Amino acid sequence: MLKILETRTAPNPRRVRIFMAEKGLEVAYEDLDLMKGALKTPEFTQLNPFQRVPVLILKDGTAISETMAICRYAEEVQPAPPLFGSGARGKALTEMWNRRMEMGLLLSVAQAFRHLHPAMAHLEVPQVKDWGEANKPRALEILSIMDAELATRPYIAGQDFSVADITALVAVDFMKVARIRRPEDLKNLDRWHKDVSSRPSAKA
Amino acid sequence: MLKILETRTAPNPRRVRIFMAEKGLEVAYEDLDLMKGALKTPEFTQLNPFQRVPVLILKDGTAISETMAICRYAEEVQPAPPLFGSGARGKALTEMWNRRMEMGLLLSVAQAFRHLHPAMAHLEVPQVKDWGEANKPRALEILSIMDAELATRPYIAGQDFSVADITALVAVDFMKVARIRRPEDLKNLDRWHKDVSSRPSAKA
16 A cells, blocks of 8 residues: 555645545545644654655655655555556646646635745745735736636546646645635636536545 | 757747757748737737747648647657656656756746846736746846756756756846846856857757
8 A cells, every 4th residue: 555644635635535535535634734843853854855745655665745745656556547648649648737726826826825824934034924915916817727728628637637637626726825815717728627526536 | 950940038948949959850930029019910810829939840841839739749759868857757757857947946037037128018918017027036046956966967957068058048148138146156057157158959
């Protein structure tokens, strides 16, 4: 069984949990409270000098950090269903959309949260409020692009559910925590969000 | 032959050029001047609604954006030498280190550049100077972690040159443009930088 260190409420660990649930992989999760400094201990820093969760611990003790590295490990050991796309073109398109959802949407939402939420003041030093605010319109702009794209296909990267949907779902849901209101007129986005939220993996 | 739209001086297109050179793939590059608004035109926006270079154009007309999506396409059509690692563990470790170099180092350097350099004022709106400054110590902190890691192995992700070295090289070189001085006492980082800079691909 895979072992993963995580913080239950954080968005990146949720991406991994959904991914593992879609793969049908059993995982032993261990919860570390990042809000209480659990990632700053010498023990954890030895596992990940970047002091982030999630971290996958392999049987030989190797610690794999970074959400997408963990998901790619899972894709290798359990190829079905493919969540990073199939074929050179399909893999490239899936990577493209996952990146757009990550570097565009999720990062914007996370920056708004980290730089504006009072609970993050002791972890994000310095909090730069203007930067937090600058990320809100970016996130909304990307939602509009997504809405236009989702008029033409069921999922973010194409005809099949993929890692790009997982990233997008986690980012959209995290908007609530980051206090960014989702516009009500994005009907295709709404349809997609209801659809992916109704998958059993969304509760993972 | 692959066709790629890029901006010659920007860091992400350089990552792609180095990757393609390492693969020995011939590419027709077309230079678009992002500083002069070439990525904001309706024609380019149709190719990439996120208005970024590089963009790979496939024979069937499909436009693949995002540096890592383009590199993964190249890895699929030309697997040797493997630049994303080999085996589940090797691929995961390579992805982990490439992500750390991207989301940690390259993003910090790029944010410092975008939010502090006068030439970027018309593209990064609003420029948030405090955020630009906050990224400089982050970049330096990551260089220290790299220096410690590079005491134990020749390349960023392990025994072999990989995409993580490409990302790190481009990020370190871009520090000059972003006006972040590289500390002189990081000897392992220096050794690595000389080594990867001497590869023919570094000039691509």
